[in-house]
Amino acid sequence: xxxxxxxKVLEKLLxxxxxxxxxxxxxxxxxxxxxxxxxxxxxxxxxxxxxxxRSTINVAADSDIKMVxxxxxxxxxxxxxxETQIKFETEPNSKLKLTTENGTxxxxxTSSEDFPAxxxxxxDKEINIKGDDLKKSIDQTSFAMSKEDMRPAMTGTLLEFxxxxxxxxxxxxxxxxxxxxxxxxxxxxxxxxIPERAISVLSKLLNENEVKIYLSKTNISFHIxxxxxxxxxxxxxxxxxxxxxPLENENLLKVKTSDLLSTIKRMxxxxxxxxxxxxxxxxxxxxxxxxxxxxxxxxxxxxxxCEYAGETMDIGFNTxxxxxxxxxxxxxxxxxxxxxxxxxxxIEPSSAKENEELMMLLMPVRxxx
Amino acid sequence: xxxxxxxKVLEKLLxxxxxxxxxxxxxxxxxxxxxxxxxxxxxxxxxxxxxxxRSTINVAADSDIKMVxxxxxxxxxxxxxxETQIKFETEPNSKLKLTTENGTxxxxxTSSEDFPAxxxxxxDKEINIKGDDLKKSIDQTSFAMSKEDMRPAMTGTLLEFxxxxxxxxxxxxxxxxxxxxxxxxxxxxxxxxIPERAISVLSKLLNENEVKIYLSKTNISFHIxxxxxxxxxxxxxxxxxxxxxPLENENLLKVKTSDLLSTIKRMxxxxxxxxxxxxxxxxxxxxxxxxxxxxxxxxxxxxxxCEYAGETMDIGFNTxxxxxxxxxxxxxxxxxxxxxxxxxxxIEPSSAKENEELMMLLMPVRxxx
Numbered sequence: 001x002x003x004x005x006x007x008k009v010l011e012k013l014l015x016x017x018x019x020x021x022x023x024x025x026x027x028x029x030x031x032x033x034x035x036x037x038x039x040x041x042x043x044x045x046x047x048x049x050x051x052x053x054r055s056t057i058n059v060a061a062d063s064d065i066k067m068v069x070x071x072x073x074x075x076x077x078x079x080x081x082x083e084t085q086i087k088f089e090t091e092p093n094s095k096l097k098l099t100t101e102n103g104t105x106x107x108x109x110t111s112s113e114d115f116p117a118x119x120x121x122x123x124d125k126e127i128n129i130k131g132d133d134l135k136k137s138i139d140q141t142s143f144a145m146s147k148e149d150m151r152p153a154m155t156g157t158l159l160e161f162x163x164x165x166x167x168x169x170x171x172x173x174x175x176x177x178x179x180x181x182x183x184x185x186x187x188x189x190x191x192x193x194i195p196e197r198a199i200s201v202l203s204k205l206l207n208e209n210e211v212k213i214y215l216s217k218t219n220i221s222f223h224i225x226x227x228x229x230x231x232x233x234x235x236x237x238x239x240x241x242x243x244x245x246p247l248e249n250e251n252l253l254k255v256k257t258s259d260l261l262s263t264i265k266r267m268x269x270x271x272x273x274x275x276x277x278x279x280x281x282x283x284x285x286x287x288x289x290x291x292x293x294x295x296x297x298x299x300x301x302x303x304x305x306c307e308y309a310g311e312t313m314d315i316g317f318n319t320x321x322x323x324x325x326x327x328x329x330x331x332x333x334x335x336x337x338x339x340x341x342x343x344x345x346x347i348e349p350s351s352a353k354e355n356e357e358l359m360m361l362l363m364p365v366r367x368x369x
Numbered sequence: 370x371x372x373x374x375x376x377k378v379l380e381k382l383l384x385x386x387x388x389x390x391x392x393x394x395x396x397x398x399x400x401x402x403x404x405x406x407x408x409x410x411x412x413x414x415x416x417x418x419x420x421x422x423r424s425t426i427n428v429a430a431d432s433d434i435k436m437v438x439x440x441x442x443x444x445x446x447x448x449x450x451x452e453t454q455i456k457f458e459t460e461p462n463s464k465l466k467l468t469t470e471n472g473t474x475x476x477x478x479t480s481s482e483d484f485p486a487x488x489x490x491x492x493d494k495e496i497n498i499k500g501d502d503l504k505k506s507i508d509q510t511s512f513a514m515s516k517e518d519m520r521p522a523m524t525g526t527l528l529e530f531x532x533x534x535x536x537x538x539x540x541x542x543x544x545x546x547x548x549x550x551x552x553x554x555x556x557x558x559x560x561x562x563i564p565e566r567a568i569s570v571l572s573k574l575l576n577e578n579e580v581k582i583y584l585s586k587t588n589i590s591f592h593i594x595x596x597x598x599x600x601x602x603x604x605x606x607x608x609x610x611x612x613x614x615p616l617e618n619e620n621l622l623k624v625k626t627s628d629l630l631s632t633i634k635r636m637x638x639x640x641x642x643x644x645x646x647x648x649x650x651x652x653x654x655x656x657x658x659x660x661x662x663x664x665x666x667x668x669x670x671x672x673x674x675c676e677y678a679g680e681t682m683d684i685g686f687n688t689x690x691x692x693x694x695x696x697x698x699x700x701x702x703x704x705x706x707x708x709x710x711x712x713x714x715x716i717e718p719s720s721a722k723e724n725e726e727l728m729m730l731l732m733p734v735r736x737x738x
Contacts, residue, residue, distance in 0.1 A: 073638055073667070080634045095666075103632075103671035105639070263472075265449040269442055270474070297464075298442070302472035 002089040003037060003061035007100070010086065011078040013044055013057050014071075016227050019201050021071045022048035032068040034115045037061045045118055046071060051198045052118045052230040066112035069096065077105060118230060121221035127213040129166075129184060131224060135206035137168045140328050140358065141179050142199050146172035153236040156193040159220075160238075161186035165357075169241055173363075175321050176241055177328070180357040191238055192220060198231035205229055245361060246344050249337035251310025253282055254350055257334045260289075261326040263302045267291040268319040270300040277365055278319040282338075283312050291319065315341040316367040325360045341367070371458040372406060372430035376469070379455065380447040382413055382426050383440075385596050388570050390440045391417035401437040403484045406430045414487055415440060420567045421487045421599040435481035438465065446474060487599060490590035496582040498535075498553060500593060504575035506537045509697050509727065510548050511568050515541035522605040525562040528589075529607075530555035534726075538610055542732075544690050545610055546697070549726040560607055561589060567600035574598055614730060615713050618706035620679025622651055623719055626703045629658075630695040632671045636660040637688040639669040646734055647688040651707075652681050660688065684710040685736040694729045710736070 014033065022030050025048065036043045040061055045054035067090070077098070087099045090109070098105040138157060146154035160167040165182035192215060194202075205224055212223040222229040267278045271291040281288040285308055290301035315338065326334065331349030338345050347360040383402065391399050394417065405412045409430055414423035436459070446467070456468045459478070467474040507526060515523035529536040534551035561584060563571075574593055581592040591598040636647045640660040650657040654677055659670035684707065695703065700718030707714050716729040 070665075076638050077635055080631055080638075082631065102673070103635070103669060105635075105667075105669040107667040108665065262449055262451070266446055266472070266474075269445050296439075296477065298474075298476040300472060300474040304471070 001037075001061070001063045001065045002087060003042065003059045004085055004087050005042070005057070005059045006083065007078055007081045007086050008083045009057060011075075011081075013042075013055055014075045014078060016055055016205075017044050017046045017053045018071060018075055019204065020046040020048060020051050020053040029068060029110065029114050030116075031071055032110065032115070033071045033074065034066070034068055034112055036066045036112070038064050047116060047118060048197075049116060050195055050232050051201055054118060054228045054230070055226050065090065067096070068110040068112050068115050070107060073107060119216075119219045119232075121214045121216045121219045121230060123214045123221075125215060127166075127184060127215075129181070129211050129213065131206040131209045131211045133181065133183075134211055135203055137179050137181060138199050138203055140330070141168045141170045141177045142196075142203070143324050143328055144170040144172055144175050144177045144360075145196050145199070148172070151236075151239070152234055153193055153238045156195045156234045157199050158238045158241075159192045159194060161188065161190045163187060163189075165355075169238070171239070171241055171361075174318065175325065175363065176244065176361040178241070178245075178357075178359045178361075182355040182357065190215075193234035193236070193238055194220060194231055195234055198229075202229060202231075244344060245359070246339060246346065249339045249343075249346050251282075251313065251338040252308070253280075253287065253310070253336040253338060254307040254333055255287065255304055255336070257326055257329060257332060257349075260304055260334070261323070263289050263304050264319055264322050264326060266302065267300060268323060270298055271319045275365070275368070276318045276320050277316050277368070278322065279367055280313075280315050280317065282306075282308055282310075282315070284308060310338065313338060313341060314367060315345070316365045317345075317362060318365055321362055325362060329358065329360060370406075370430070370432045370434045371456060372411065372428045373454055373456050374411070374426070374428045375452065376447055376450045376455050377452045378426060380444070380450075382411075382424055383444045383447060385424055385574075386413050386415045386422045387440060387444055388573065389415040389417060389420050389422040398437060398479065398483050399485075400440055401479065401484070402440045402443065403435070403437055403481055405435045405481070407433050416485060416487055417566075418485060419564055419601050420570055423487060423597045423599070424595050434459065436465070437479040437481050437484050439476060442476060488585075488588045488601075490583045490585045490588045490599060492583045492590075494584060496535075496553060496584075498550070498580050498582065500575040500578045500580045502550065502552075503580055504572055506548050506550060507568050507572055509699070510537045510539045510546045511565075511572070512693050512697055513539040513541055513544050513546045513729075514565050514568070517541070520605075520608070521603055522562055522607045525564045525603045526568050527607045527610075528561045528563060530557065530559045532556060532558075534724075538607070540608070540610055540730075543687070544694065544732065545613065545730040547610070547614075547726075547728045547730075551724040551726065559584075562603035562605070562607055563589060563600055564603055567598075571598060571600075613713060614728070615708060615715065618708045618712070618715050620651075620682065620707040621677070622649075622656065622679070622705040622707060623676040623702055624656065624673055624705070626695055626698060626701060626718075629673055629703070630692065632658050632673050633688055633691050633695060635671065636669060637692060639667055640688045644734070644737070645687045645689050646685050646737070647691065648736055649682075649684050649686065651675075651677055651679075651684070653677060679707065682707060682710060683736060684714070685734045686714075686731060687734055690731055694731060698727065698729060 034045045042059045043056040084100045089097045096107050096109040158169040165180040166184035168179045170177050209225050214221040272293045278291045287304045287306040292299040333350035335350050345362045403414045411428045412425040453469045458466045465478040527538040534549040535553035537548045539546050578594050583590040641662045647660045656673045656675040661668040702719035704719050714731045
């Protein structure tokens, strides 16, 4: 069997597939690409059993084959080669010979039998979404996924289809983010949880191109141009997050996002590393933000311009969490909706986007004084 | 005591000094800046006992003081602040109060008594060198410094003043680099060894500005604009490197630098990780470069265009070392001067720069066949 391909064309293909190759794995076969040639089409795929990537190009081949080739070695050869024609030839003893104008490279390939099957995702139900919309939605919500494995559902991003729109929800118990894309409405309520690794790889793959999404009970598939990205879904039930979202938080604090974010970054330097606590002292049109690190004998306070007409309140937060929220909410101004120092606080951009609704929830911390 | 300073002016000053603050040290006082105010001039310095950085700006101060302030904390406050006026006030109990338009920050300062003295370097003998020339010289030679502490002299870069010019020499026993800047000639032969950390910090500080160098027996000082950089010198004697440089290597192999470098990068993928061996098979106007990894059952060979009229020869090198040399030699073409497969090989750019002489030496490795 032999086939010929332009080095740059193959390099471009492999660069799309390599993100699914695990860097460390107890299953060495996953460190390979699966090459499948069928009627002049070369399909390359890779998987780490959680996610998989697959794409196809045309090549000049004399017969069909399925084989498994060391992924990093092949990709690194191609990355360092100038544009040239490469001939791939299979030889006895599972040897694969690559020939270019100036060089010959012999490597070992393996039979494809042991390579795990990539799950098929039924393409009956198709959802279309703009790639940059999807990217923005997952980037704005992914930071709040839980890092703890205790409750597997919370380690992923919830995709919830509803008649309000397509909801992206993440929470780790201390904060919660809910973003609704109102362009994509669905009559049937359905929930799917995408694992963290899939979310982070997906974010890098997305661009302005249209994306088609297909779903099964256990897997989700994204078609991005000529690339297919498949991820396992988390099978657990997502916590019923709506019950923790307060409906009436009547005290509204409006601040410039960048002002408060800048203040919070400095307070992070002064808050004790054990608690990361920052205090908001809120009065009529007055916000003082302060932090103290008793161990280092340092403290700081700043006044931040605001609009506030609610009850006088001292409320504590974790600086890291406030920093995360303010870094991911877009809009020049942000509103903190408060009820009391012990109840959840809602943070929203002061002017909502058309067809989008973003809500972030932050649990306060008890002030130590 | 109080003084006032513009936040961006102070941030710029601290950004120049912070590279000398060690990130981990058994002496916590080194994690501070030394602030010294004298007649309206604020001098800030930091040191890790090996290198030191110092610079001065004017401030509005009501009296003189010397004090020691947590470096990272102060620098991070300034980095996140928008441009503003800052008032520094010393308060009882070693407290330092910073006040801006919107905020107040209290931190602890320490007495300057325990801060190590920065060595004074006599300014009698001054050497002037263009900053970008110096940067290029140390960047071209520093890669060959030894990483092993067994022979301390070889862990640094040798600066040798001679009537040929100013020489930069590095070696780790496997390769040696010698670069001569012929613009700076000296009647007296003198050798100074600059430690690795100083070389790497210095490289980042240098720009096109003129640099003044001052030397003492134990220290070297670089004046770069308004910044002073001081480094300890390594006291050991540098090995007499001239004796290892072969005088007559009559077999000359001329290749395009980028061609061979590209080939070597691919051979690095195929050479066994234990030996990193690559073989050059040289014939009349013919160079075949090959590598083999028996453990992975892979091998590769490439033909590289060359000019060669010397003896037929098979010679082995370490791919990493050849890669290093070719990455740091400038010039489109490079000449390998060879004698035999067991003798040192000299590598030089095929056309020398005006007023500069660059020579790299590489020890071959024994071929296993």
